Amino acid sequence: MSKRTKWDTKGDLDESKNLPIYQHKATLQQAVKDNSFLVVTGETGSGKTTQLPQYLHQAGFWSNGKIGITQPRRVAAITVAQRVSQEMHCSLGREVGYQVRFDDCTTQDTVVKYMTDGCLLREILADPVLSQYSVVILDEAHERSLNTDILLGLLKQTLSSPDKASKGRSVPLKVVVMSATLETDKLSVFLGGCPVFTIPGRTFPVTSKFSCAIGPKDTESSVYIKEVVKVALDVHTSEMAGDILVFLTDQQKQIFQPPPPGIRKCVVATNIAATSLTINGIKYIVDSGFVKQLNHNSRVGMDILEVVPISKSEALQRAGRAGRTSAGKCFRIYSPAFWEKCMPEYTVPEIQRTSLTAVILTLKCLGVHDVIRFPYLDRPEERFILEALKQLYQCDAIDRRGKVTRLGELMVEFPLPPGLTRALLQAASLGCEDLLLPVAAMLSVENIFIRPGHPEKQKEADKKHRQLGVQAGSCNDFTMLLSVFEKCKASDAPSAWCKDNYIHWRALKSAFSVETQLREILLRLQKKRDFPMEKFDGNKSELFRRCLCTGYFTNVARRSVGKVFCTMDGHGSMVHIHPSSTLFDQEAQLDWVIFHDLLVTSRIYIRTVCPIRYDWVKDLLPKLHEVDVYELSSVAREEVTDEEVAKWMTKETAKRQTEGSAEAVFKKLEKRNDESSVSDARARYLQRKQERQQGKAS
DNA sequence: GAGCACTGC
Secondary structure, three states: OOOOOHHHHHOOOHHHHOOHHHHHHHHHHHHHHHOOEEEEEEOOOOOHHHHHHHHHHHOOHHHHOEEEEEEOOHHHHHHHHHHHHHHOOOOOOOOEEEEEOOEEEOOOOOOEEEEEHHHHHHHHHHOOOOOOEEEEEEOOHHHOOHHHHHHHHHHHHHHHOHHHHHOOOOOOOEEEEEEOOOOHHHHHHHOOOOOEEEEOOOOOOEEEEEEEEEOHHHOOOOHHHHHHHHHHHHHHHHOOOOEEEEEOOOOOHHHHOOOOOOOOOEEEEOOHHHHOOOOOOEEEEEEOOEEEEEEEEOOOOEEEEEEEEOOHHHHHHHHHHHHOOOOEEEEEEEOHHHHHHHOOOOOOOHHHOOOOHHHHHHHHHOOOOOOOOOOOOOOOOHHHHHHHHHHHHHOOOEOOOOOEOHHHHHHOOOOOOHHHHHHHHHHHHOOOHHHHHHHHHHHHOOOOEOOOOOHHHHHHHHHHHHHHHHHOOOOOHHHHHHHHHHHHHHOOOHHHHHHHOOEOHHHHHHHHHHHHHHHHHHHHHHOOOOOOOOOOOOOHHHHHHHHHHHHHHHHEEEEOOOOOEEEOOOOOOEEEEOOOOOOOOOHHHOOEEEEEEEEEOOOEEEEEEEEEOHHHHHOOHHHHHOOOHHHHHHHHHOOOOHHHHHHHHHHHHHHHHHHOOHHHHHHHHOOOOOOHHHHHHHHHHHHHHHHHHHHHHO
């Protein structure tokens, strides 16, 4: 049976014996022994995250390999590992450790390993059968993070095919999926009807009250902010002692200042509080009923940040925050009708509303050819998958057959969007990676330019930023990023330099770490024999911009009239250069540009822009419309024969001949963008803006 | 002439 360890004799902390999970210890240990898959469910406070790995350790699972536990967030992975190492009386990083990006706190001795789901996904890339592990526990599966969803599908697939499961493994891998009491039946069915183990929670009742302030017709209104303040103050004046947690869509702290005298605490939070933040003593919840969500629109090829009603499950989770220490109350500022008509049952999982380009490349690199019939717990819409395939084809990560190219194998190693990786690899092959590495890093972190709310300070910040642009001699936003990175790095007092120039020091520091990581990955790949190398004769500025073109030609736009540009990606969106760009107000001198991203607010803005010459993208542009949906769809489903590819090529040549000149192709690409979602997003933005101004005036 | 949550490699 289980091997004894030095901790067995010392016993658990008394506290852990009081946890609801403790009396199910033996049953849980046996259940994992008896099943390949197991779903464990229980409310927060049941102790499943800290205790189950210890139970499995005591049951001897460590002798066959590590016990790995994934978390969707870094802080959770680190703090839980700390807690468990204390309980097991060992120093962190020895028997119990954690791994998150930039911080690997594990050693050869580590047998209980907490990590982010993204880290485990990286490990699978290097070792598809996870030969180092005896058990993998996916925690917080109900959050449906992109990486956890992918891991679920991969583990299901690996374990359900006996041939793959045994390859490279001495004993079969055990998989435990832990989730809040939500959709657990669905998880069980997904995992072949595996047992579901329920651990009773330790929570107190929460009563919920609806109000009529927000009805079914108010989904886009910002009146909820006022109402939330009103309700919070009501609670303060009329309810018994206990702290208040308020859920809003963004931080608008000023509306709660000054706090009324007394000792009651009022925490205003965005979705951070829904998951990571634990606040003791919360007795009251004020729920606005809204959340800010980034949705990817595959038809227009852009991400739109929207304020949307939360789901019923999310509302229940918000309410639950009031019942951790004693009975609580939840005040919902919306009506029962709003609940019924506007709030979906469950939040749409991330995998169904995000760009899938990087995920699809990862799957392909793991040998998942049929990315449409991959076992997704919730299948993304087919057009999202096709769009991802198209992008991967366009940046040379996959070929016409949907097979990963040599370049694609290199690209998957980088924690970057594939287009940017493509540009970076191009630079590396031409020996100028020092230009692209800092840029890639800067584009991976939050916005580094600070723009204060105060009008005077704002002016000063804008002036400083313009000066930086001039000093850099930078003719585009990418070189601007490069220059800021290098200037700050070379500075004797980088933090003071940042403060003086209205630059986010914290963001720059993380850009430094990202750059180091990217450089390490690149160096590792360059040591391989077949790393591509090319030659280039020309000046450095052109070299830099041509590298960018290789990755960003899909984001090319051409000026049509005045300050308006038209994208060439087949959507033909009419876009403007964002006012934060160094190229803003110089539109008249521009013709062709490429850009890093699109932002939909009062207009469709392109951000991080770079002028290019048509010549540099001329040969790449046909790739934008080379592949049709039918072709991709069949590529996505099955292996494609040489004959079929040849047939497509012939069809394409014929098509090009009938279409004639490049100009004609552009005309076709300059289709007007009639996507209602974009105009809707714009209308909502303008409405909110108007309401805010009215609020100010009154 | 400028929006805005969060997480992850």
